[in-house]
Every structure is written in C-alpha cells, then in structure tokens.
Amino acid sequence: MKAFVLRSYGSPDALDFTDIDKPVPGDGEVLVRVRATSVQPYDWHMMRGEPYIARLMPGGPGLRRPKITILGADVAGEVEAVGKDVTEFRPGDEVFAMPKQGGFAEYACVQEGELAPKPEKLSFEQAAAVPMAAMTALVGLRDEGRLQPGQKVLINGASGGVGTFAVQIARAMGAEVTGVCGAGNVDLVRSIGAHEVIDYTKEDFTQNGRRYDLLLDNAGSRPPSACRRVLARKGTYVIVGGPGGRWLKPVGHMISALAVSPFVSQRTGRADVIRCTENKRNLMALTELIEDGKITPVVARSYPFEDIPAAIEHQEKGHTPGKVVITL
Template identity: 75%
Template structure:
C-alpha cells in the first residue's frame, strides 16, 4: 500500500510502498477515506520535545517507534479480526488508529472505533477523534464540568479549542473563549457567550472568575491563571508554548509545581496518551447527530500534499482542523 513514511527524526515524510497491515484478532483494517493532522505529527517528526523520548508516547529514544503518522481516520472497514463481531467489511467508521492514518489502510483496535456519524462526511469525521476526544477528556473527566458553571477556553479557535467551546455549551456551561482577533466571530458563532481577543485584553486581569479554565494555548503562567478562577475552580492543562527541550512539559511542570499550595485544583490532560474509546466516540456522535457539536475545518488537502498540510499546521495559524482526503479509491 501507499503511505507517507518517517525514516528518522528531522527527515521529511516520503511516499513509499509498504506492506498492507493484517488485522489481529481484536482489530479492524480500515481503508482510509480521510485523516487529519495535529501538532503531535510535526512534534513527532522532529522528535521534540526531547524529554518526550524518555516518556514514551510513541517516540523512540534515537529513532521513531513507528513510521506512519496520522492520529485520526475515517473510512470503510476492509477486514476484521476473528474476535470482532461489532463490525463487518463495508461499515463506515471513525477512530484513532494503532498504525497511522497517512496511508491507504490503517489498523484500529475494534474497541476504539465507532460507526461514523451519519450527518458527517468522511473529511468531517476525520477531524473529530483526537481533538474532540481531548476536549471531552479535559471538560468531563478532568474538569468535571457542571451545568451553569462558568468555563473559559484559552485557545478557543484551534482544533481542540473549537470542540471545547461547543462541548462546554452542550454540557450547559456559560463559555468564554480566548483567541486572536481574526477568529472572534467564529468562536462566537460556535457558541461562546463571550469572546476575548488576547491581543487587546489579558483574561487573567479582567476581574472575572471562572469555575473551570481549559488551558490549551498555555499563554499565561499558572499563577496568573489562578486569578481567573474561583477559589474552588479547576485549571486543566492541555497544551503549552513550544520549545525543543520541554514543550509543553516546561509550562506544565512549572504550573503543576506552583499549584501545590494553591486552593484551586490543577490537572493535566495527557494528549499524547489520549485514547478515544468507543464509548467516548459514541458520546461525541450523539452530540454531533443532535447538531450540538460540529467540526470546524480550516483547510482540506489531497493525500499527496500531506507534507504541505503538516507545514501549514506547524505554522500555528490553523482555525479548527486541517484535514486530508484519503488516497484515490
């Protein structure tokens, strides 16, 4: 099969012919109709942050632990393992693959796949699993969001952020989004009750306090963020500013260390190890098919232009998700 392959850290992705994977007993083989790119992909290509090579998450110490990237897929089931009863060839599914989506076929654990939402195209569905799964984990599991709470999303216009705004509204919260000026109208259109342009106003100095802060951008220190929280509020760390050695670990470690003696609760959402189970995907599907959550897609690239799509994502200006069409059928 055709796939974009990473041979070593720092090298470009190259199109290559590799063996078509065979599903194990509890796996399904998906013919990829669409995939998407994330910051994780370009961090993985560079083997950065360096500390991540010691922490696992797919990064080998000296070379990549696997060669095919792409953390989201949507497509048709091609074949199933002998223990798989919930899927059959031809079914439309979306998932996070065990072997990457930058290929004609991807292996997926059956327990981490779900039927594609009926009202989404394959391209839209491929924008969902990792980004929306991370937002769900941050809000529901780490943030313990409740109806009527005040939630602030710092980094509201990115892939995770656009889902976090919509999910917070779906859970009954009052939502404030923080983003750049060009995305203010978009963030308001997906449900934010208030939008702050970070270039004009520092959300940690408005005097308004929130019950939950979903911190994707990592643009303010933990000490500053606590000013934006109620005394019993929760600060959920999802991302942080870039650096070769620690990103986003430096920001995360500093924030967690400073929170030890604080009244507010500070927790980390581990994006690298985020797994999207069928239960979580079905929760997202219900919200999507009800019209309460929809993926925001910035650009769609053909399969042959995956390197260009990753370069655009790395530039840091994507609004919502960057999606890749699957290889020609």
C-alpha cells in the same frame, strides 16, 4: 499501498511517500480503508521528536529514532476486513477512530475497541476532524474539569482544533462559555456558541478581574500562576498544550503547573487522551452530540493525500482555525 513513512526525525520533508505492504488485521483488529485523516500538533511533535525531553519519557517518541513510523492519529473510512475475534464490525461499515498512528496511509489496522461507527451526519472529511481534538476537549471539560451546568468556563485558544470543540461541548453541557482567541477568529468563536469572546491582542484575560470555575488552557500563552488568578478559589485549571519548543516546551509548562498544584486551593489537571482507555465510549458520546446537532467540526482547510507534508507545514505555523484534514 501508499503511505508516508517516517524513518528519522526531521521536517515534513523527512516523510517518505512510498509503497509498503498492506497490513493484515490480527485477532481483534479491523483493517480500515482510510478515506480521510487529519494533522495536528501531536503529529509534528512525533515527526520532529520534540521536545527532546519527551524522548526520555514513558510513551515518548523514541530516543534516537521514531517508534511510530506512520503518523496520523485520526482515521475515518470503511472497514476492509476484520480479524477472527471481531464481532461488531464487518466489511463496508463506515467508521472512525483515534488509533494514535497509521492514518497517513491508504489502510490502517485499528483495535476493535478503539473503533466506532462514523456519525451519519458527517462526511469522512468531517469525521476525520473529530477524534483526537474532540476527545481531548471532552476529557478536559467533563473528566478533568468536572464541568457542571451553570458554571463559568474560560477556553484559552478557543479557535483551534481542540478549542472549537471545547466551546461547543461546554455550551452543550450547560456552561457559560468565554473564549480567548485572536482578532481574526472572534466571529468564528462567537458563531459556535461562546457567550463572550476575548481578543487576546487587545485584552489580557489574566488581568481583567473576572473569575471562572474552569480554565481549559489550549494555548499555554500565560504562566500558570497568572492563569490561576482568573479562577474561583475552588476552580480548576486544565492544561491541554502550549507553544512548542526543542527542549522543554510545552512539557515544561505542564510540569510547572502540576508541581505547585498540591500547594494551592485550585485543582490542576491535564487532558491526556493518548493514555485514555475509554476512547470508544468517548467517541460514542461525541457521536450523540453530533447527531443531536450540538457540535459540528470546524474544518479550516483540506489537502489531498499526497500533500500531507504541506498540510503539516501549514498546521505547524499555528493560528489555524479549527482542523486541517486530509482526503484520500
């Protein structure tokens, strides 16, 4: 089968488009014929091995060479074959998942417990936009943020992959949603359900005197101390990400926010789906919202499979509204 293989850290040019053996599903695994995948910051962080501090952390990309050789953390496709212990799926089923690796190939093996039926309303392309970004938004709002109906939530970075899902999920949960984005995406963020939109090129959301019950910070564009100023006394600050860097960013931003958390009245949390053990349950919860028409993936751009390096390069530049997807 064809796959993009990462043999050493580097730019998108480091991805080797080559033929490798088709994987064989083990016990409890499902072999998926990949019809679509997506690219996101997780992929290029793993591709470059940045920030360098992450290489020293448990679950990091690997110290000298990549632990993950086939990137692609979102998969949508059809079941090709199943391992002997698989009971829920059979060949031909349409599925989607967040296996954390393997999506940049024609076939991927996925644990049965990480797989869910593809929402009927979505194409493969749309479904591939969902898993990592939408689950990050869901975990950040529902689990870390403990969002309740009627609360006020501010979503910094509301036009990106996580942000576009977060606006819709928060609205579906009955919150009053304010989104922060650039001038070119104001109409988009308003169209997907934000009650109010702040253009960060015209207004600093940390200086306007408004208060929120929850801040979901996808952008990391303001210091944690400034972000806490917009929170109610018992509000919650949930960190998703921030600008990348070679050495510390965005890890340093997260560490600094979490370090002072015990000394302030507001809660601080981190939306981390990489270590989450409830991904199938979360996918099913998202499917229910999708089938009810409460959330719809925002797909900004689609690339053919052989152009994955160009797709990563485009996504790495930032400011892409919604998701960048790949079709096979």
